[in-house]
Amino acid sequence: MQKLSVIAAAAALLAGCTMEPHYQRPAAPVSQDFPQGGVYATQPGATGNSGQPGRSANGVAATDIGWRDFFVDPRLQQLVEIALKNNRDLRVSVLNVEAARAQYQITRSALFPAVDAVGKDSRTRVPRDLQTTPNNPYSLYNVGLQASWEIDFWGRIRSLKDQALAQYLSTAQARKAAEISLVSQVADQYLTMLADDDLLKVTQDTLKTAQDSYNITKAQFDTGTGTELDVRQAQTVVENAQADLQSQMRARAQAENALVLLIGEPLPADLPQGLPLDSQNLLADIPEGLPSDLLTRRPDIMEAEQNLLAANANIGAARAAFFPKVSLTAAFGTESLSLGGLFKAGTAAWSFAPQITMPIFEGGANIANLDLAHVQKRIEIANYEKAIQSAFREVADGLAARGTYDQQIQALQRSTFANQRGLDLSELRYKNGVDSYLPVLAAQTSLYSAQRSLVAARLGRETNLVDLYRALGGGWIEHAGETPRPADAPVDYGAASAPAAASAPAATAG
Template sequence: MQKHSLIAVAVAFMAAGCTMAPKYERPEAPVSDAFPQGGVYATQPVASAERTANGQAATDIGWRDFFVDPRLQRLIEIAQKNNRDLRVSVLNMQAARAQYQITRAGLMPSLNAAGSENKTRTPSNLSLPGQEVSNQYSVGVNASWEIDFFGRIQSLKDQALAQYLATAQARKAAEIALVSSVADQYLTVLAYDDLLKVTQDTQKAAQDSYNITKLQFDTGSGSELDLRQAETVVAQASANLQSQARLRAQAENALVLLVGEPLPADLPAGLPLSSQNLLTDIPAGLPSDLLTRRPDIMEAEQQLRAANANIGAARAAFFPKISLTGNFGTLSPSLGGLFKAGSAAWGFAPQITLPIFNGGVNIANLDLANVQKNIQIAQYEKAIQTAFREVADGLAARGTYDQQITSLDRNRFAQQRRLDLSNLRYTNGVDSYLSVLTAQTDLYSAQQTLITARLQRLTNLVDLYQYLGGGWIERAGDEPRPADAPVDYSTTSVPVAASAVVTASQGSGATAGGLAP
């Protein structure tokens, strides 16, 4: 009767899911309640007539809605299937899921079937005549179970679950970052295309000027100074052309690495840099929204939950461990008598282990667990601060790039006009060739600066979309996948990730297999 009462109490205790872990409380966000306003933040761009976010948060805007370039959309699609970093993040998630299942199994009794034969020989002076050799055969079932009175295994299970959820969020963050990285690299390639075009045009114009100056020098109507000045522009443009061609090739190689395979020959036609009509009016929301929109912040919080649960396991180590072992089967001196009447055998061995002295290991483990939790708190707060800074920087850039580009475009136009007038004055003998050379160099610099600013504006919009949590869904209106959603690599040999079926929660209601997006 006492044995049955003990088991009943143990089952009730385990069903309650009691642990000695401290109650989890989310730390306060160490940032302002709102993003900076005024100054550079006050001039955010408005929606164009054709393209607007309609007030939707970045998490609700699919990447196919954010990007309009069909070539870029196809590259992102390929990268999501082939990028090796993303594949590693999925495999890490699978490994954490398996580790969670291993830890969770510790809550359950283990049951094994066993069969054995034991043959022994006893010296004749210690045994009866003819009985020197004896046999014993057994078949039965062995069972063992550690009763988790103080929640040690439950705490370890909660820790493993939190780590699994953290790797799932890390996978989600990796996929969102991949979308942004592919877009940034694609835009960089387009910018080099524009730079090459400007350099080629500059080189052609400089070569034409050089030919004219060379003819004037050969006929004695021009000076060698003018000739050498014209030659410097040609040489500089030629050198820049080779440099930009090299950088363009390297940028495409970086894009291939992100995509995970050579760029297919059947990619749809793309759009030039000037036609990348990205959404410019995605609202920033509040900093507190980032806690549920940024997977890197959610990953850091799950790591904090894991550290919190580890304290429970460290505390439980100070208390007794109670385990039950038993077996039931049959014993017989002969193989044929195993299942005859009267051959049944059983054993029951409850055990309690109480730590008395271990050199301070348990105390040190508890101290370590508390320190590790404090580390995770700091890392969680740093993740929030980093996210706040990234969004604030993105908003500051978004509020200034349009006006900067407008000014740079006016400068480019003025430099072009200046070059035309300088050429006219030089042709009419009013001015020296130095004014033409200077105007041509300044125009070339203005054109390059304008292209660079256009690229920076676009990559800032892409990065801000990522910083606000966008890039997880494909199209607006799609149901967001759980962070540990299955992955299908189609023809690849990588195993398909399967969502864990988890019944335990960690206070926030998030469970594996159904994570909040």
């Protein structure tokens, strides 16, 4: 047993030794700053989309703004709350974290000795010349404890543990990214429904106006004061509006179906009254910060870095495979030729069997595994850099859109007013016999197009603000000022929840 103590002490001294390469975070392959000038130079302040004073973020970063503070529509707030409880994709993400936690604990357990209670009964026959017992064949009964332990001199098991830990943390960040994405998806889909409602109203108003014009031209034709050409021109507007109405009704129903899928249940009947599309009053002046801030604010980037750390740790395990494996097996118990004599005096037995296994010829497997580990690390470096580039592009796109939508909407509002005034004048001239019906037709078509473009621009502005909030890392906390949850925090889903007693791994830093 003294030898075992010496070996255990040596193992303890080498416990921190691994062959993992020194990790160095790759440089961010993007500019040090977001684009400047042009469309980026006209970022909005705390104003609504109509130029009226609105709410301000007051310089607070997106990650510190709760989604209940970003959204003011009570109906949307409740829909987000329902989705966070019911969405099945998010539930799978949480369960994946539980699975990764269990896998980490399985891998980590290999660092400790395994102790088992063993009971055996063996029947043996030996050659007569080697016989030492009165019976041949004879039975041998054994009961006791058996322990086995691989001493991790070269850090192979430790590297595998580090790899499993990084994979667990990566899965936790993936869950966080999924939750943030769900918040923005619900908001985008809800805003799309509001836009569909506005388009339906525009189309219905256009259809009513067109129908009234058609009735007038038809009556004039029936009395001989109008032409069939005017009737047919008026009819085209009616039929086109009728076709658009059916299309908009279909789009509205499908948008609601998509929202139902996101929240995981039918729309509740007791939802609070919502706000119209042009009154959402989202925070439009959230500061973008620097591209380097995204490394700590975007969970998808942190997920990619944890995958890179896992690949780096795997290299250590592949390197350690070239060196000897030292394992200890020990047993202590009682042994007897008869079952009844197992616990009599003089039946104590023990064994101690150190073993060293040195790889000599593996058919190139160890070399190939090391080459594969290096290739996988290069792949994860590329994935990490791509995650940074994608995040940079999402924020830059959002800033470009945020710098142009307000002016676009204001121009479309003026265009809509001008088209409405043009239609009124065209109808007046037609009724007084100054012009044919063609100018009226053109004015109706132009107004309808301008109204649809205005709704689309309003939707684009609101969804862009939501997506920019997500791209900057917002949506993880519910209320501004609260302490963010850990990415691997358990979630209570009631009867379908993940086990509330599950805890994070004992070690989270390597």
